[in-house]
Amino acid sequence: MSDSSPPPGDFMPVANDLPDFDPSHHSGFVVVVGRPNVGKSTLMNALLGQKIAIVSPRPQTTRNRITGILTREQMQIVFIDTPGIHRPKHGLGKYMVAQAMAALPDADLILWVVDVSKAPRDDDKRVALTLSQQPLPVLLVMNKIDIATPEALLAHSEVYRSLVPGIVDDLALSALKQRGTAALLDLLYRYLPPGPRYFPPEQVTDIQERFLVAELIREKALLHLHAEVPHAVAVDIESFAERSADLVYIGARIFVERDSQKGILLGKGGSMLKRIGSEARSEIEAMLGQRVYLDLRVKVKPRWRRDAAELRRLGYV
Ligand SMILES: Nc1nc2c(ncn2[C@@H]2O[C@H](COP(=O)(O)OP(=O)(O)OP(=O)(O)O)[C@@H](O)[C@H]2O)c(=O)[nH]1
Ligand SMILES: [Mg+2]
Structure with missing residues (x-):
């Protein structure tokens, strides 16, 4: 062994910060x-x-x-x-x-x-x-x-x-x-580079249930409405309360910008709103694994898409 050989310590494996780090992950x-x-x-x-x-x-x-x-x-x-x-x-x-x-x-x-x-x-x-x-x-x-x-x-x-x-x-x-x-x-x-799991394996999103519920209602409105109405729709969840072990009460408000859009959203005798509500409810029930009472109401908020305060209130900031 020559004098220039490094001290034995240099050959020690480098300790990894992550105890079970797997480079193939x-x-x-x-x-x-x-x-x-x-x-x-x-x-x-x-x-x-x-x-x-x-x-x-x-x-x-x-x-x-x-x-x-x-x-x-x-x-x-x-x-x-x-x-x-x-x-x-x-x-x-x-x-x-x-x-x-x-x-x-x-x-x-x-x-x-x-x-x-x-x-x-x-x-x-x-x-x-x-x-x-x-x-x-x-x-x-x-x-x-x-x-x-x-x-x-x-x-x-x-x-x-x-x-x-x-x-x-x-x-x-x-x-x-x-x-x-x-x-x-x-x-x-x-x-993608080698790296750890950032989230527990059972977690599929970090989005809150309230937001997902509002989105499902908005989706059904987008599917059934036409022309300019779909884009004028915003959904606000006003209450979300467990009434019993398997029943959740959800009060949601659908905003549109004009009276004419409200009429379209309600439909004849309220039939359109009923359809949107019942399709949204069955998906929300599947997502939550609970029965849902969905109380849907429509309100006109003129020009909310251009109104900074309204956008902030609806979370679009
Ligand atoms: N034929 C066909 N339609 C598709 C495919 N992928 C998506 N679509 C349709 O395209 C439309 C738009 O799909 P989205 O997933 O909402 O598109 P997006 O890019 O997220 O749209 P934004 O959220 O508006 O930006 C829907 O009607 C989908 O069903 C595909 O592979 N083939
Ligand atoms: Mg999209």
């Missing part, structure tokens, strides 16, 4: 972004195997950041679903876009979701510009292959790919038909 924060209506929330729900974020055929469905946690044996992903990025026309729209933008710096990886059945639109280019100006890796998810012709898939995927230099990989899939979602999880494992 990967984890991280994955932020899901894209223009409205491309299927971001559908994709997150499909990956989780559970509905956390509401979904509708209308653009600008999601208004807040929605956390969904996926735990597998070798991986934990904290997804952040975000509102679609678009050119906002009022205070609510500005809040929504700001929510999406603010999620980006926390990401380990960004999932950029596009609708590959369509060529990029201005809002897709808006998203692409934002993603090009930040350093994080981007995985391009080309959704809706079930409705894309082979020609459209080929032509559009080229264009989407060319819009962001930081794309590390891409994948075509259908969130709705759950085609390609397992392959996406494999890619996520590959691109």
Whole structure:
């Protein structure tokens, strides 16, 4: 042994901060972004195997950041679903876009979701510009292959790919038909760093039940209403009380901006509100595992989407 050999202490294994740290376990924060209506929330729900974020055929469905946690044996992903990025026309729209933008710096990886059945639109280019100006890796998810012709898939995927230099990989899939979602999880494992479980395995979100209830009511309103009415809807949960071991009383107020919208929301003899209420109630019961008495009322709040105080009261700040 020569004199220059290091003292034996240097060969001691380095103690790990995490006692049971397993380098083959990967984890991280994955932020899901894209223009409205491309299927971001559908994709997150499909990956989780559970509905956390509401979904509708209308653009600008999601208004807040929605956390969904996926735990597998070798991986934990904290997804952040975000509102679609678009050119906002009022205070609510500005809040929504700001929510999406603010999620980006926390990401380990960004999932950029596009609708590959369509060529990029201005809002897709808006998203692409934002993603090009930040350093994080981007995985391009080309959704809706079930409705894309082979020609459209080929032509559009080229264009989407060319819009962001930081794309590390891409994948075509259908969130709705759950085609390609397992392959996406494999890619996520590959691109996420080794890391610990941040949340207990049984936790699927950090969102409060009250908010999920309000969202389910808003979803049913979005599904059944048309024209400008859906976007003028906000839901406020005014009371949430356990009346007995298996019965919860929920008092909710649906806000719209005009008397005419209130009329549409109520429907003939209150039939529309009844339908929205009963569909929402059965989903809320399934989610809570309890019977629910849902007391739904409608109130007009003129121009609430442009009213800073009202937006704050509804939590859109
Ligand atoms: N054909 C088809 N439709 C899809 C697919 N994924 C989502 N959709 C539909 O696209 C519409 C929008 O889906 P969402 O998941 O609400 O879209 P989003 O990107 O979250 O929209 P915002 O919250 O408004 O930004 C819904 O009608 C979905 O059923 C898909 O893979 N194929
Ligand atoms: Mg959404």
